[in-house]
Amino acid sequence: MRAEYVNPFYQATLQVFKLMLDLDVVRTDNPQQTESTVEVLISITGDLRGSVLYQFPQSMTLEMVRIMSGLEIDSPDSFVTSALAEVANIISGNAVSGLLQHNYNCDISTPEVFVDNSADLKTRGQVLSLPLATPIGNPTIKIALEETPS
Amino acid sequence: MWKDKYKVGVPLIDEQHQELFRRVEEFIVALRSDNPWEEKLDKVRETLDFMKVYVVEHFRAEEEYQAQVQYPGLRDHSKIHSDFAGEVVEFEQQFAQLGYEEELVQKFAGKLLAWLINHVATQDQAIGHWARQGGGAL
Numbered sequence: 001m002r003a004e005y006v007n008p009f010y011q012a013t014l015q016v017f018k019l020m021l022d023l024d025v026v027r028t029d030n031p032q033q034t035e036s037t038v039e040v041l042i043s044i045t046g047d048l049r050g051s052v053l054y055q056f057p058q059s060m061t062l063e064m065v066r067i068m069s070g071l072e073i074d075s076p077d078s079f080v081t082s083a084l085a086e087v088a089n090i091i092s093g094n095a096v097s098g099l100l101q102h103n104y105n106c107d108i109s110t111p112e113v114f115v116d117n118s119a120d121l122k123t124r125g126q127v128l129s130l131p132l133a134t135p136i137g138n139p140t141i142k143i144a145l146e147e148t149p150s
Numbered sequence: 151m152w153k154d155k156y157k158v159g160v161p162l163i164d165e166q167h168q169e170l171f172r173r174v175e176e177f178i179v180a181l182r183s184d185n186p187w188e189e190k191l192d193k194v195r196e197t198l199d200f201m202k203v204y205v206v207e208h209f210r211a212e213e214e215y216q217a218q219v220q221y222p223g224l225r226d227h228s229k230i231h232s233d234f235a236g237e238v239v240e241f242e243q244q245f246a247q248l249g250y251e252e253e254l255v256q257k258f259a260g261k262l263l264a265w266l267i268n269h270v271a272t273q274d275q276a277i278g279h280w281a282r283q284g285g286g287a288l
Contacts, residue, residue, distance in 0.1 A: 018273045021265070065260075068267055070151055070175075071182055078253050079182070082260030090268045 003147045006128055009052060012091045013132065013141065020087065021067045024132045031131035031140050035059060039114040040075050040088035041121075046106035048099065050145040051121055054088045054096055058115075060137030065138075073138025085111035151175040151263075156270045158278035160215060166208045167270050173197055173204070174266055181259050187252050194255055198245075202238070209235065212277070219281050234265060245271060 010027075017023045040054040056064075062073050064087065065080050072148055073080055092108045099106050106126045112119070125143040130141040152171040157164050180193035209231040216224040241258045248254060 016268070020267050065263075068151070068263055069178055071178065073182070077256065079256040079260040082257040083264040084260075084270075086264035090264070099190075143204045 004102045005048060005099070005104075006130065006143055008090070008095040008102075009141055009143055010059035011098060015028045016087065016091045016094060016097040017134060021064060023067075023136065025132050025134050028131050028133035028138060030133075031129075031138055037117075037118075038081060038084060039119045040090060041119040042092045043109035043110045044092075044096070044106050044145060045109070045148075046105050047080050047148055048145045050123060050125070050143075050147045052092060052095075052144075053121055053142040054091070055142070056084065057139070057141045060134070060139065063136040065149065081113045081115060085113050097143055100118060114139055152265075153177075158270075158274050160278055160281060161213060163212055163274065163277070166204075166211060167274070170201075170204065170208060170266065171270075173200060174262060178259055178263060179233065181255060189249055194250060198242075202242075205238070205262075206235065212274070216277055219277075221277055221280050223272075223276055227277075230269070234269075237261075242243075 014025050017025045035057045037055045038058055039056070040055075041051055041053045058076050061076050061080055061084050065071070065073055065083050068083065076084075089108070089111050096106045096108055119138075121142060121144045125144060125146050127142050127144045130143065132139050132141065151167055151174065156167060156171075156182070158167070174197075177194065177197035180190055180197070183190060183288065213228055213231065215221075216227060221227070244254055245251075
Protein backbone atom coordinates (compact mmCIF):
# COMPACT_ATOMS: atom_id res chain seq x y z
CA MET A 1 0.00 0.00 0.00
CA ARG A 2 1.29 3.43 -0.84
CA ALA A 3 2.74 5.57 1.95
CA GLU A 4 0.65 8.51 0.83
CA TYR A 5 -2.51 6.58 1.82
CA VAL A 6 -1.19 5.85 5.29
CA ASN A 7 0.69 8.99 6.31
CA PRO A 8 -2.41 11.23 6.46
CA PHE A 9 -3.95 8.84 9.04
CA TYR A 10 -0.77 8.81 11.10
CA GLN A 11 -0.39 12.60 10.97
CA ALA A 12 -4.06 13.16 11.80
CA THR A 13 -3.81 10.82 14.80
CA LEU A 14 -0.75 12.68 16.11
CA GLN A 15 -2.49 16.03 15.75
CA VAL A 16 -5.84 14.99 17.24
CA PHE A 17 -4.26 13.24 20.24
CA LYS A 18 -2.11 16.29 20.92
CA LEU A 19 -4.85 18.89 20.58
CA MET A 20 -7.74 16.99 22.18
CA LEU A 21 -5.93 14.90 24.78
CA ASP A 22 -2.51 16.52 25.28
CA LEU A 23 -0.88 13.20 24.44
CA ASP A 24 2.15 12.42 22.31
CA VAL A 25 1.86 9.45 19.97
CA VAL A 26 4.79 7.50 18.51
CA ARG A 27 5.04 4.46 16.28
CA THR A 28 6.04 1.27 18.03
CA ASP A 29 7.19 -2.21 16.97
CA ASN A 30 5.65 -3.72 20.08
CA PRO A 31 1.87 -3.45 20.02
CA GLN A 32 1.45 -5.56 23.27
CA GLN A 33 -2.22 -6.23 22.77
CA THR A 34 -3.28 -8.39 25.69
CA GLU A 35 -6.42 -6.67 26.93
CA SER A 36 -9.81 -6.43 25.22
CA THR A 37 -10.24 -3.65 22.74
CA VAL A 38 -12.88 -1.23 21.62
CA GLU A 39 -12.77 -0.86 17.84
CA VAL A 40 -14.12 1.79 15.52
CA LEU A 41 -14.56 0.97 11.84
CA ILE A 42 -14.88 3.71 9.23
CA SER A 43 -15.41 3.09 5.52
CA ILE A 44 -13.80 5.26 2.89
CA THR A 45 -15.34 5.91 -0.52
CA GLY A 46 -14.37 8.10 -3.46
CA ASP A 47 -11.04 8.07 -5.31
CA LEU A 48 -9.84 5.53 -2.73
CA ARG A 49 -12.03 2.78 -1.31
CA GLY A 50 -11.75 0.51 1.69
CA SER A 51 -11.80 0.93 5.42
CA VAL A 52 -9.84 2.03 8.44
CA LEU A 53 -10.06 0.28 11.79
CA TYR A 54 -9.05 1.94 15.06
CA GLN A 55 -8.32 -0.54 17.87
CA PHE A 56 -8.05 0.89 21.38
CA PRO A 57 -7.36 -1.09 24.58
CA GLN A 58 -10.45 -0.74 26.81
CA SER A 59 -8.55 0.90 29.66
CA MET A 60 -7.26 3.48 27.19
CA THR A 61 -10.77 4.43 26.07
CA LEU A 62 -11.74 5.11 29.69
CA GLU A 63 -8.65 7.25 30.19
CA MET A 64 -9.34 9.21 26.99
CA VAL A 65 -12.83 10.06 28.22
CA ARG A 66 -11.45 10.93 31.66
CA ILE A 67 -9.04 13.41 30.06
CA MET A 68 -11.88 15.00 28.09
CA SER A 69 -14.62 15.02 30.73
CA GLY A 70 -12.77 14.80 34.05
CA LEU A 71 -14.98 11.84 35.01
CA GLU A 72 -13.85 8.41 36.17
CA ILE A 73 -15.75 5.75 34.24
CA ASP A 74 -15.37 2.02 34.80
CA SER A 75 -16.65 0.42 31.62
CA PRO A 76 -16.83 1.29 27.91
CA ASP A 77 -20.58 2.04 27.85
CA SER A 78 -22.41 3.96 25.15
CA PHE A 79 -21.19 7.34 26.45
CA VAL A 80 -17.57 6.19 26.14
CA THR A 81 -17.96 4.41 22.80
CA SER A 82 -19.82 7.37 21.31
CA ALA A 83 -17.05 9.79 22.38
CA LEU A 84 -14.50 7.36 20.97
CA ALA A 85 -16.38 7.01 17.69
CA GLU A 86 -16.34 10.79 17.38
CA VAL A 87 -12.57 10.92 18.00
CA ALA A 88 -12.07 8.30 15.24
CA ASN A 89 -14.44 10.29 13.04
CA ILE A 90 -12.40 13.47 13.62
CA ILE A 91 -9.09 11.69 12.89
CA SER A 92 -10.54 10.17 9.70
CA GLY A 93 -12.01 13.51 8.61
CA ASN A 94 -8.64 15.19 9.04
CA ALA A 95 -6.90 12.31 7.26
CA VAL A 96 -9.27 12.66 4.32
CA SER A 97 -8.33 16.36 4.13
CA GLY A 98 -4.70 15.17 4.03
CA LEU A 99 -5.53 12.73 1.20
CA LEU A 100 -7.05 15.60 -0.76
CA GLN A 101 -3.62 17.25 -0.79
CA HIS A 102 -2.45 14.18 -2.74
CA ASN A 103 -5.45 14.70 -5.06
CA TYR A 104 -7.51 11.83 -3.65
CA ASN A 105 -11.03 13.07 -3.04
CA CYS A 106 -12.66 10.78 -0.48
CA ASP A 107 -15.61 10.63 1.92
CA ILE A 108 -15.96 8.81 5.22
CA SER A 109 -18.87 6.80 6.57
CA THR A 110 -20.54 7.02 9.97
CA PRO A 111 -18.34 5.17 12.49
CA GLU A 112 -19.32 1.66 13.62
CA VAL A 113 -18.25 0.58 17.12
CA PHE A 114 -17.31 -2.93 18.26
CA VAL A 115 -16.84 -3.73 21.94
CA ASP A 116 -15.25 -7.07 22.96
CA ASN A 117 -15.34 -8.49 19.44
CA SER A 118 -13.25 -7.69 16.46
CA ALA A 119 -14.50 -5.90 13.38
CA ASP A 120 -13.98 -7.37 9.94
CA LEU A 121 -12.09 -5.14 7.52
CA LYS A 122 -13.84 -6.98 4.66
CA THR A 123 -10.92 -6.77 2.27
CA ARG A 124 -9.07 -9.29 0.17
CA GLY A 125 -6.35 -6.71 -0.42
CA GLN A 126 -3.42 -5.63 1.67
CA VAL A 127 -3.97 -4.41 5.24
CA LEU A 128 -1.38 -2.12 6.72
CA SER A 129 -1.09 -2.21 10.49
CA LEU A 130 0.10 0.93 12.27
CA PRO A 131 0.90 0.08 15.92
CA LEU A 132 1.17 3.20 18.07
CA ALA A 133 2.26 3.98 21.62
CA THR A 134 0.85 6.68 23.88
CA PRO A 135 1.37 7.31 27.62
CA ILE A 136 -2.12 5.85 28.32
CA GLY A 137 -2.02 2.75 26.12
CA ASN A 138 -1.17 1.43 22.71
CA PRO A 139 -3.76 1.67 19.95
CA THR A 140 -3.40 0.14 16.50
CA ILE A 141 -4.77 1.56 13.27
CA LYS A 142 -5.39 -0.87 10.41
CA ILE A 143 -5.71 0.61 6.98
CA ALA A 144 -7.05 -1.21 3.91
CA LEU A 145 -7.29 1.19 0.98
CA GLU A 146 -7.00 0.81 -2.76
CA GLU A 147 -7.57 3.09 -5.70
CA THR A 148 -11.15 2.91 -6.96
CA PRO A 149 -11.13 1.61 -10.55
CA SER A 150 -12.35 4.35 -12.88
CA MET B 151 -13.81 20.33 31.53
CA TRP B 152 -12.71 23.82 30.45
CA LYS B 153 -8.97 24.31 29.94
CA ASP B 154 -7.33 27.70 29.40
CA LYS B 155 -5.57 26.39 26.29
CA TYR B 156 -9.04 26.34 24.65
CA LYS B 157 -9.10 30.15 24.68
CA VAL B 158 -9.32 31.67 21.22
CA GLY B 159 -8.26 35.14 22.40
CA VAL B 160 -11.50 36.87 21.41
CA PRO B 161 -13.31 37.80 24.66
CA LEU B 162 -16.90 37.35 23.40
CA ILE B 163 -16.15 33.93 21.88
CA ASP B 164 -14.19 32.79 24.93
CA GLU B 165 -17.00 33.79 27.30
CA GLN B 166 -19.54 31.88 25.22
CA HIS B 167 -17.26 28.84 24.99
CA GLN B 168 -16.79 28.82 28.75
CA GLU B 169 -20.55 28.97 29.25
CA LEU B 170 -21.01 26.12 26.75
CA PHE B 171 -18.40 23.99 28.49
CA ARG B 172 -19.96 24.74 31.90
CA ARG B 173 -23.39 23.63 30.67
CA VAL B 174 -22.08 20.54 28.89
CA GLU B 175 -20.15 19.58 32.02
CA GLU B 176 -23.26 20.04 34.21
CA PHE B 177 -25.22 17.92 31.77
CA ILE B 178 -22.61 15.15 31.72
CA VAL B 179 -22.13 15.14 35.50
CA ALA B 180 -25.93 14.85 35.95
CA LEU B 181 -26.14 12.17 33.28
CA ARG B 182 -23.31 10.09 34.75
CA SER B 183 -24.54 10.26 38.37
CA ASP B 184 -25.86 7.11 40.04
CA ASN B 185 -29.34 8.61 40.50
CA PRO B 186 -32.31 6.84 38.89
CA TRP B 187 -32.97 7.88 35.31
CA GLU B 188 -36.28 9.59 36.20
CA GLU B 189 -34.41 11.89 38.59
CA LYS B 190 -31.71 12.75 36.05
CA LEU B 191 -34.22 13.45 33.34
CA ASP B 192 -35.20 16.94 34.56
CA LYS B 193 -31.59 18.14 34.40
CA VAL B 194 -31.11 16.47 31.03
CA ARG B 195 -34.19 18.17 29.56
CA GLU B 196 -33.28 21.54 31.07
CA THR B 197 -29.74 21.43 29.66
CA LEU B 198 -30.82 20.25 26.24
CA ASP B 199 -33.43 23.01 26.03
CA PHE B 200 -30.81 25.59 27.00
CA MET B 201 -28.24 24.20 24.55
CA LYS B 202 -30.65 24.27 21.64
CA VAL B 203 -31.05 28.02 21.98
CA TYR B 204 -27.52 28.84 23.14
CA VAL B 205 -25.64 26.82 20.53
CA VAL B 206 -27.54 28.52 17.71
CA GLU B 207 -26.89 31.92 19.27
CA HIS B 208 -23.20 31.14 19.77
CA PHE B 209 -22.70 29.84 16.21
CA ARG B 210 -24.36 33.02 14.91
CA ALA B 211 -22.16 35.29 17.07
CA GLU B 212 -19.02 33.42 16.07
CA GLU B 213 -19.85 33.59 12.37
CA GLU B 214 -20.65 37.31 12.69
CA TYR B 215 -17.24 37.89 14.24
CA GLN B 216 -15.58 35.88 11.45
CA ALA B 217 -17.33 38.05 8.86
CA GLN B 218 -16.23 41.20 10.71
CA VAL B 219 -12.55 40.19 10.62
CA GLN B 220 -12.93 38.81 7.09
CA TYR B 221 -11.85 35.36 8.21
CA PRO B 222 -11.09 33.38 5.03
CA GLY B 223 -12.36 30.09 6.51
CA LEU B 224 -15.84 31.44 7.26
CA ARG B 225 -17.61 29.32 4.66
CA ASP B 226 -16.05 26.03 5.79
CA HIS B 227 -16.58 26.95 9.42
CA SER B 228 -20.26 27.72 8.83
CA LYS B 229 -20.63 24.32 7.19
CA ILE B 230 -19.09 22.61 10.24
CA HIS B 231 -21.59 24.51 12.42
CA SER B 232 -24.58 23.63 10.26
CA ASP B 233 -23.54 19.97 9.95
CA PHE B 234 -23.35 19.72 13.73
CA ALA B 235 -26.67 21.55 14.19
CA GLY B 236 -28.14 19.01 11.73
CA GLU B 237 -26.87 16.12 13.86
CA VAL B 238 -28.38 17.71 16.97
CA VAL B 239 -31.72 17.95 15.15
CA GLU B 240 -31.47 14.23 14.26
CA PHE B 241 -30.95 13.36 17.91
CA GLU B 242 -33.87 15.59 18.85
CA GLN B 243 -36.08 13.78 16.36
CA GLN B 244 -35.06 10.48 17.90
CA PHE B 245 -35.76 11.88 21.38
CA ALA B 246 -39.20 12.96 20.17
CA GLN B 247 -39.90 9.53 18.66
CA LEU B 248 -38.43 7.29 21.32
CA GLY B 249 -38.64 9.56 24.36
CA TYR B 250 -35.53 10.49 26.31
CA GLU B 251 -34.21 6.97 26.33
CA GLU B 252 -31.09 6.75 28.51
CA GLU B 253 -28.92 4.85 26.02
CA LEU B 254 -29.60 7.44 23.33
CA VAL B 255 -28.90 10.39 25.64
CA GLN B 256 -25.61 8.78 26.76
CA LYS B 257 -24.66 8.41 23.10
CA PHE B 258 -25.54 12.02 22.39
CA ALA B 259 -23.47 13.19 25.39
CA GLY B 260 -20.37 11.24 24.29
CA LYS B 261 -20.52 12.69 20.81
CA LEU B 262 -21.16 16.22 22.14
CA LEU B 263 -18.15 15.97 24.51
CA ALA B 264 -15.65 14.97 21.82
CA TRP B 265 -17.13 17.23 19.14
CA LEU B 266 -17.06 20.33 21.34
CA ILE B 267 -13.48 19.77 22.54
CA ASN B 268 -12.18 19.22 19.03
CA HIS B 269 -14.11 22.13 17.60
CA VAL B 270 -12.92 24.60 20.23
CA ALA B 271 -9.39 23.21 20.68
CA THR B 272 -8.73 22.99 16.94
CA GLN B 273 -11.14 24.57 14.49
CA ASP B 274 -11.95 27.71 16.51
CA GLN B 275 -8.28 28.39 17.27
CA ALA B 276 -7.77 29.33 13.63
CA ILE B 277 -10.13 32.31 14.07
CA GLY B 278 -8.05 33.78 16.91
CA HIS B 279 -4.87 33.06 15.00
CA TRP B 280 -6.19 34.95 11.96
CA ALA B 281 -7.34 37.92 14.07
CA ARG B 282 -3.97 38.11 15.85
CA GLN B 283 -2.14 38.08 12.52
CA GLY B 284 -4.00 41.29 11.76
CA GLY B 285 -6.61 39.66 9.55
CA GLY B 286 -9.48 41.85 8.45
CA ALA B 287 -10.16 45.32 9.76
CA LEU B 288 -9.62 44.89 13.53
